[in-house]
Structure formats: C-alpha cells, structure tokens
Amino acid sequence: MKYAIIIPDGCADFAVDSLGGKTPLQAANLPAMDAIARAGMVGQSDNVPLHLPAGSEVANMTLFGYDPNRFFTGRAPIETAAQGITLGPDDWAIRCNMVTILNQIMVDFTAGHISTDESRRILETAQQVLGSNRWEFAPGVSYRNLLMYRGQSGVPSPFSRETKTSAPHDLTDGTVLDDFPRGPGCDLLTEMMQQSAELLKSHPVNSERKSKGLREATHFWLWGLGKTPSLESFQSRYGLRGAMITAVDLLRGLAVLVGWDRIEAPGATGYLDTNYAGKGQAAIEALSNYDIVCVHIEAPDEASHEGRVDEKIKALEAIDREIVAPIHQALQRYGDYRILITPDHPTPVSTKKHSHGWVPFATCGTGIKSSGHGSYDEVAAAASGVQIKDGWELMPNWIAGKL
Numbered sequence: 546m547k548y549a550i551i552i553p554d555g556c557a558d559f560a561v562d563s564l565g566g567k568t569p570l571q572a573a574n575l576p577a578m579d580a581i582a583r584a585g586m587v588g589q590s591d592n593v594p595l596h597l598p599a600g601s602e603v604a605n606m607t608l609f610g611y612d613p614n615r616f617f618t619g620r621a622p623i624e625t626a627a628q629g630i631t632l633g634p635d636d637w638a639i640r641c642n643m644v645t646i647l648n649q650i651m652v653d654f655t656a657g658h659i660s661t662d663e664s665r666r667i668l669e670t671a672q673q674v675l676g677s678n679r680w681e682f683a684p685g686v687s688y689r690n691l692l693m694y695r696g697q698s699g700v701p702s703p704f705s706r707e708t709k710t711s712a713p714h715d716l717t718d719g720t721v722l723d724d725f726p727r728g729p730g731c732d733l734l735t736e737m738m739q740q741s742a743e744l745l746k747s748h749p750v751n752s753e754r755k756s757k758g759l760r761e762a763t764h765f766w767l768w769g770l771g772k773t774p775s776l777e778s779f780q781s782r783y784g785l786r787g788a789m790i791t792a793v794d795l796l797r798g799l800a801v802l803v804g805w806d807r808i809e810a811p812g813a814t815g816y817l818d819t820n821y822a823g824k825g826q827a828a829i830e831a832l833s834n835y836d837i838v839c840v841h842i843e844a845p846d847e848a849s850h851e852g853r854v855d856e857k858i859k860a861l862e863a864i865d866r867e868i869v870a871p872i873h874q875a876l877q878r879y880g881d882y883r884i885l886i887t888p889d890h891p892t893p894v895s896t897k898k899h900s901h902g903w904v905p906f907a908t909c910g911t912g913i914k915s916s917g918h919g920s921y922d923e924v925a926a927a928a929s930g931v932q933i934k935d936g937w938e939l940m941p942n943w944i945a946g947k948l
C-alpha cells in the first residue's frame with residue numbers, strides 16, 4: 546500500500562465578497578481535488594486545540610497523528626531539528642524573525658522577504674555584538690532564523706512553559722505594543738529585541754536594501770521558544786517509512802523528529818514562485834522508495850498573509866494541476882493506495898492570519914467508499930457531517946482504513 550498526503554498550507558478560508566461569496570477553494574478550478582472528493586469522501590478536522598497557537602507548528606504535528614497537547618513544546622525547537630542543531634537538556638531554541646516594524650506597527654513579518662544571504666550577514670554581526678557562549682544565532686531561510694539559549698546544568702532556566710510570545714505573522718498591520726514577550730525571562734528577550742533595533746539601524750544590509758527601494762529589517766522578533774520535544778518515530782507507530790517534501794524548515798524539522806527522510810525538490814521556495822511541478826515529480830519518484838510521501842506547499846498560506854485572493858487561487862490551481870493530479874495518477878500504478886488532501890489550519894485572506902477552526906479534507910483510495918460529494922471545499926466538507934474533533938485521530942484512522 547502507498548500513501549500520499551498533500552498539504553496546501555492555510556488553504557481553508559471563509560466566503561470572500563469579491564468572489565461572490567465563495568471561498569477560494571470554491572472559486573478555484575480544482576478538477577483533481579474534486580475527483581478525489583467524488584471518488585472518496587470529504588470531511589472536517591480540527592487540528593489546533595484552542596489553548597495552543599493556531600499555526601503550522603501545532604497543526605502539522607496533529608496531521609502526523611501526534612496529540613499536540615502531549616507533544617508540542619514550541620515552534621523553534623522543531624526548526625532547530627531541521628537544521629541539524631542539537632539542543633541539550635538545558636537549552637532553549639527561539640525563533641528569530643527579521644521583521645519591519647514602523648511606528649510600532651508590524652508592517653512586514655518577513656522584512657520584505659529578505660534573502661537568506663542578507664539574513665546571514667546580519668546574524669554574523671549579531672553574533673559578534675549580541676552573542677556570547679549563552680546566546681547563539683543560527684541563520685535559516687530568508688526571514689526565518691533562530692536564536693539558541695544555551696543553559697547550564699544545575700542553574701535554573703530563565704524561561705518556562707509560562708513564557709508567552711506572539712507570532713509576528715499574527716500581528717500584521719497591528720500594533721506590537723501589547724505583544725512583546727511575557728512571563729518568565731521575558732525581560733531577556735525584550736532586551737535582545739531592543740538591542741537588535743540599534744544594531745540594524747546602521748547595518749550595511751539595510752543601507753543596500755534602502756537604496757534598492759526594499760523594506761528594511763528593523764528588528765529581530767523573538768518568539769516560539771521551547772525545548773526539544775520527544776516524539777515516537779512514525780515507523781514504530783504505524784509501521785510505515787515516510788518522506789517529506791517541503792521548502793519550510795518547520796516541516797523539515799517535524800519530519801526529522803518523527804524519523805522521516807527529507808527530499809529536496811529543485812526550485813522549491815516556500816513562496817508563490819515555487820516550482821510546483823518539481824515537487825510533484827519529486828513525490829512521484831519518492832513513492833517508489835517509501836510507503837508514505839508527504840508534500841507540503843506553503844504558497845496558499847503566504848498569499849493569505851498578503852491578503853491576495855487572486856494569488857491564493859492561482860496557487861491552489863497550480864497545486865491541483867502540477868502536484869495532486871500527477872501524484873494521483875502515479876499512485877494508481879501501485880494498485881493499493883490512499884491519497885489525502887488537507888491543509889493544516891485556516892488562513893483567511895480577510896484577516897491575513899492563521900486561525901483556529903475546522904479545515905476540510907478529501908481522501909480516496911483503497912477501502913474508502915464514495916460518498917457522492919463532488920467538490921473539495923469548506924462548504925461540502927461541512928455538509929458531509931464527518932467531523933474529527935481531535936485532528937490527531939485522522940492519521941491513525943486513515944492508515945487503518947477506518948474513515
């Protein structure tokens with residue numbers, strides 16, 4: 546049996562006025578996803594408990610079948626796993642975004658999609674000026690970087706599970722004043738953020754960006770801190786060897802933590818310009834070597850964060866045409882297979898933010914009866930009456946053929 550999961554990040558949405566009251570999934574032309582809905586079933590799952598952050602870090606852990614109430618420790622330690630950085634028992638990982646804040650407003654949580662090279666140059670300076678044997682910066686991809694706090698054994702940690710931070714992508718266009726770190730150790734984090742603003746004011750990378758008319762990185766935004774979670778491997782849980790195709794460190798990290806291999810597709814960017822066909826092709830090749838292959842596409846989420854409904858529809862149609870259709874066709878050569886389409890969480894274009902709530906899924910294949918619903922979208926999924934309140938039960942039931 547072969548299994549494929551396709552995750553169009555943040556694709557779940559609300560009715561949009563400019564689409565005549567349709568959601569982007571309803572308005573987009575998605576013949577391959579609709580065919581899966583028709584051949585099998587649609588339903589809804591709720592992937593993020595209300596007390597946890599509505600984001601990919603929790604929602605994808607849920608999709609993999611791990612209860613985030615038990616296993617989620619924070620976003621940053623998942624990304625450190627992706628980078629092969631080891632955290633000791635007293636260490637904390639902290640997400641360090643390059644952001645643009647003007648007049649206390651979060652104008653851009655990506656600092657104009659600053660390049661990986663520019664971020665690296667900034668963090669080299671930061672390590673010299675702000676770093677120490679306690680504070681260690683680690684460059685990631687584009688605006689997504691990391692800061693490690695190296696603790697000492699026997700010395701109480703300044704941070705705890707009660708240290709609260711705000712995700713910068715949830716602050717877009719709003720004031721940041723109420724969203725600096727709170728709780729144990731918050732003063733250390735806030736001080737580092739303030740020092741970063743001083744350092745960035747005069748950094749050559751910003752002078753260059755200014756002269757090109759690009760947004761400057763005004764601050765490091767620190768958030769999502771945590772220690773390494775311990776997850777039982779996917780193979781020992783489900784008996785399946787898995788592979789992940791994604792351009793985002795968070796998903797690479799989750800793959801590392803559950804013991805999946807990562808496959809890098811050429812031209813995968815984690816943005817609207819990603820090489821969709823390259824990801825589809827990489828997945829088809831991976832199916833010959835693995836039992837379960839997961840393709841994650843960040844583009845619909847990015848389009849939502851920018852409030853661009855046309856780009857969201859374009860991304861969904863490209864996923865349908867270049868990823869879902871060819872993978873579904875390839876799976877049929879294996880005889881027994883199941884395919885699952887599901888976003889992690891909703892990211893409505895109207896709010897530009899991740900949110901809690903139901904997401905629609907569609908699946909078909911061996912042992913899944915046709916329910917006769919011919920469309921993959923939020924409305925059809927709600928009408929199906931299939932609701933998985935604890936989203937982490939979707940994976941074990943799907944693999945066991947009990948949906």
Ligand SMILES: [Zn+2]
Binds near residue numbers: 555600601846
């Ligand atoms: Zn997401």
